[in-house]
Amino acid sequence: MKEALTGGPPRVAVHNNPKFRSAFYQIVVLAVVLACAYAFAVNASANLRAQGFASGFGFLGNTAGFGINQTLIDYSETDSYGRVFVVGLLNTLLVAIIGCVLATVLGFIIGIARLSPNWLIARLGGVYVETIRNLPLLFQILFWYLAVLGAMPGPRNSIGLGLQPILAGIGDGAAALGLPGADAFRSLAAWIGPPDVYLNNRGVILPRPLLGDGFEWVAIAFGLAVLLAIVLRIWARQRLDATGKTFPTGWAAFALIVGLPGVVLLALGVPIGFEHPQLRGFNFVGGVRLIPELVALLFALVTYTAAFIAEVVRAGIQAVPRGQSEASQALGLKRGLALRLIIVPQALRVIIPPLTNQYLNLTKNSSLAVAIGYPDLFAVFAGTTLNQTHQAIEIIAITMAVYLAISLITSILMNWYNARSNRRFER
Amino acid sequence: MKRAIFTLGLAIGFGLSVAPATAQTLKKVKDRGSLICGVSQGLPGFSNPDDKGAWTGLDVDFCRAIAAAVFNDPAKVKYTPLSSKDRFEPLKTGEIDVLSRNTTWTLSRDALFNFAGVNYYDGQGFIVRKALKVNSALELNGASVCVQTGTTTELNLGDYFRSNSMRYEVIAFATADETVKAYEGGRCDAFTTDVSQLYSEKLKLANANDHVILPEIISKEPLGPLVRHGDDQWLDVVKWVHFAMINAEELGVHSKNVDESLKSNMPEIKRLVGTEGNFGEQLGLTKDWVVRIVKHVGNYGEVFDRNVGTGSRLGISRGINRLWTKGGIQYAPPIR
Numbered sequence: 191m192k193e194a195l196t197g198g199p200p201r202v203a204v205h206n207n208p209k210f211r212s213a214f215y216q217i218v219v220l221a222v223v224l225a226c227a228y229a230f231a232v233n234a235s236a237n238l239r240a241q242g243f244a245s246g247f248g249f250l251g252n253t254a255g256f257g258i259n260q261t262l263i264d265y266s267e268t269d270s271y272g273r274v275f276v277v278g279l280l281n282t283l284l285v286a287i288i289g290c291v292l293a294t295v296l297g298f299i300i301g302i303a304r305l306s307p308n309w310l311i312a313r314l315g316g317v318y319v320e321t322i323r324n325l326p327l328l329f330q331i332l333f334w335y336l337a338v339l340g341a342m343p344g345p346r347n348s349i350g351l352g353l354q355p356i357l358a359g360i361g362d363g364a365a366a367l368g369l370p371g372a373d374a375f376r377s378l379a380a381w382i383g384p385p386d387v388y389l390n391n392r393g394v395i396l397p398r399p400l401l402g403d404g405f406e407w408v409a410i411a412f413g414l415a416v417l418l419a420i421v422l423r424i425w426a427r428q429r430l431d432a433t434g435k436t437f438p439t440g441w442a443a444f445a446l447i448v449g450l451p452g453v454v455l456l457a458l459g460v461p462i463g464f465e466h467p468q469l470r471g472f473n474f475v476g477g478v479r480l481i482p483e484l485v486a487l488l489f490a491l492v493t494y495t496a497a498f499i500a501e502v503v504r505a506g507i508q509a510v511p512r513g514q515s516e517a518s519q520a521l522g523l524k525r526g527l528a529l530r531l532i533i534v535p536q537a538l539r540v541i542i543p544p545l546t547n548q549y550l551n552l553t554k555n556s557s558l559a560v561a562i563g564y565p566d567l568f569a570v571f572a573g574t575t576l577n578q579t580h581q582a583i584e585i586i587a588i589t590m591a592v593y594l595a596i597s598l599i600t601s602i603l604m605n606w607y608n609a610r611s612n613r614r615f616e617r
Numbered sequence: 618m619k620r621a622i623f624t625l626g627l628a629i630g631f632g633l634s635v636a637p638a639t640a641q642t643l644k645k646v647k648d649r650g651s652l653i654c655g656v657s658q659g660l661p662g663f664s665n666p667d668d669k670g671a672w673t674g675l676d677v678d679f680c681r682a683i684a685a686a687v688f689n690d691p692a693k694v695k696y697t698p699l700s701s702k703d704r705f706e707p708l709k710t711g712e713i714d715v716l717s718r719n720t721t722w723t724l725s726r727d728a729l730f731n732f733a734g735v736n737y738y739d740g741q742g743f744i745v746r747k748a749l750k751v752n753s754a755l756e757l758n759g760a761s762v763c764v765q766t767g768t769t770t771e772l773n774l775g776d777y778f779r780s781n782s783m784r785y786e787v788i789a790f791a792t793a794d795e796t797v798k799a800y801e802g803g804r805c806d807a808f809t810t811d812v813s814q815l816y817s818e819k820l821k822l823a824n825a826n827d828h829v830i831l832p833e834i835i836s837k838e839p840l841g842p843l844v845r846h847g848d849d850q851w852l853d854v855v856k857w858v859h860f861a862m863i864n865a866e867e868l869g870v871h872s873k874n875v876d877e878s879l880k881s882n883m884p885e886i887k888r889l890v891g892t893e894g895n896f897g898e899q900l901g902l903t904k905d906w907v908v909r910i911v912k913h914v915g916n917y918g919e920v921f922d923r924n925v926g927t928g929s930r931l932g933i934s935r936g937i938n939r940l941w942t943k944g945g946i947q948y949a950p951p952i953r
Binding site: 240241242243255256257258259267268336339340342344391392470471472473475481482483560561562563565569570573574577578580582 | 701702703705706709725728729749757758759760761763766767771772774775776778779785786787788789790791795796798799802803804806845846847
């Protein structure tokens with residue numbers, strides 16, 4: 191009896207040791223899973239080879255042969271499928287990034303509107319959320335695409351946006367009514383010249399900025415201003431901790447970032463020219479064009495996702511106990527400061543995790559672009575390229591890996607931000 | 618834990634039991650009691666469901682002809698509508714037995730599948746609005762062109778504009794309906810696809826007379842049915858169903874006189890209708906296989922006229938799809 195108590199832990203057979211058993215079973219399961227994956231791979235590749243399908247990634251170097259209507263990098267039909275992949279990826283990222291930013295802004299505005307004490311504004315917010323989030327997204331994308339296309343005139347009757355058409359319109363109206371001053375408006379319109387922004391069913395056409403000599407100095411000034419703003423913020427924080435005096439960091443940083451490059455720009459004599467779009471043949475030539483597919487897709491994704499973000503924001507703000515704002519009032523904090531220092535940081539703890547979900551959803555939903563002919567990764571790579579090359583397994587694997595990577599990177603960034611905004615509660 | 622192991626065991630069992638999808642398609646079809654045929658999602662004249670959901674068209678009649686030859690019943694077909702983009706994968710994996718969906722015969726496709734013949738010789742063209750006052754495809758410099766993605770059309774378009782040093786903007790859609798809707802909505806100046814399809818889509822446009830098909834044919838588009846690699850017997854069956862319909866037209870055997878032709882003394886007709894020799898049996902079918910096809914579906918000329926030719930709404934002339942004896946290029950090897 192005495193021996194048993196002093197002889198350390200009782201000796202147990204290896205196969206009854208819980209640690210060994212759990213490790214053993216995990217190894218067995220892993221081996222079985224790997225064996226399965228291997229069997230599937232061997233089986234698939236044997237079957238494909240029997241039917242004459244090559245496997246491997248060599249096809250990425252072959253010539254694609256088809257055109258793409260929006261490319262952020264140079265692309266032509268003679269480029270390879272590998273380049274098609276990059277073009278599609280960039281188009282997907284373009285929609286995802288712009289979409290997330292705009293959806294966040296719109297979502298915050300509507301979420302706060304739903305909490306407004308103003309009856310009308312709160313109800314409008316409610317109607318927006320309940321309508322938009324309850325209709326299928328694909329339907330909304332097609333609606334915006336076909337509705338916008340249907341409402342727009344052809345290129346030859348484009349709507350010009352600028353002062354000239356307005357002044358000319360006023361002049362014509364005045365002439366029709368027999369009012370004086372018609373000629374003055376018309377000559378003013380003629381003096382201003384044709385507008386540079388056009389709207390038609392081929393998209394929005396804008397002048398293309400041409401950067402002249404010395405513009406790199408403006409860029410350098412911008413970088414310098416950002417650097418200075420960061421230094422300023424650190425200094426202001428230290429001063430606050432030491433003396434309790436506040437400093438309007440936000441306004442100062444804004445002035446720096448806008449002012450410094452602005453001064454350099456003026457000093458150089460504004461070295462920016464514009465390439466003006468001109469109607470030639472079927473379409474406008476020159477300038478930058480936003481294709482309607484991009485506009486409709488962004489519009490649908492942003493309004494749809496914003497409805498969900500609005501609810502996330504509302505939930506987050508309502509999750510902060512009322513006592514917090516009462517307490518900050520009791521401390522004598524102004525309304526803006528109370529929001530910025532007390533309410534929003536606590537609301538963010540609730541908002542950020544579901545907000546991450548919405549960003550991931552938006553990115554994945556962007557693959558619905560294929561319905562309206564926007565050339566995103568899914569359309570040009572997992573669609574056209576797959577169909578031309580028949581390399582289904584490789585292409586689907588690459589596409590899955592890309593969406594997974596985008597989602598994981600978004601998650602990591604958002605988790606980092608979440609941890610950072612939570613840290614202040616632990617201090 | 619036990620359950621996890623059990624599930625994995627099942628998974629392994631499945632993994633190993635997936636045998637290579639090769640031969641024996643004919644036996645599979647006979648055992649199943651029906652043919653599974655991949656068709657388009659709706660292309661009048663080729664494969665199109667009517668208001669009762671019944672499929673009609675040139676490509677559909679080809680499926681019905683195979684079913685008639687195998688089962689003596691043209692209705693024993695299950696149709697799987699497929700977009701141009703997704704049409705090949707189901708054939709590859711064995712979900713469909715034959716793809717009869719206005720598909721162009723090209724080298725790279727033939728390297729992966731087996732084409733059984735050409736049931737329509739087509740070419741690619743353009744349709745534009747009359748209001749644009751364009752008379753030739755060569756005047757389309759700078760135009761926006763709508764196209765269906767995953768087609769040879771998309772590649773020919775690039776070739777044509779490149780070889781004529783013209784600029785263009787391509788907007789590629791997943792389905793034919795979306796492509797036509799975008800063209801109708803004014804997104805594109807021109808819509809391009811095979812000419813037969815242009816005729817068919819033109820019928821669907823709100824004001825068909827406001828649109829004109831340009832005269833240029835910019836490519837060769839031999840359309841035909843195709844099957845998987847690795848099953849020679851099935852390829853022969855599908856191939857000879859096509860040849861039988863052409864031979865029947867050439868020998869003047871059609872759905873109305875096929876019963877009388879059984880009494881014919883002409884050796885070629887006797888071999889065709891199976892009163893001499895065992896040609897159907899050599900394919901794994903019955904002696905009267907051609908009689909079944911012609912009685913239930915008709916010969917090639919009848920099928921053409923009924924679906925796309927002068928007897929149909931499309932009203933396309935036979936052109937190069939006439940028999941070789943009548944100035945066309947439709948030709949079939951002899952049955953002997």
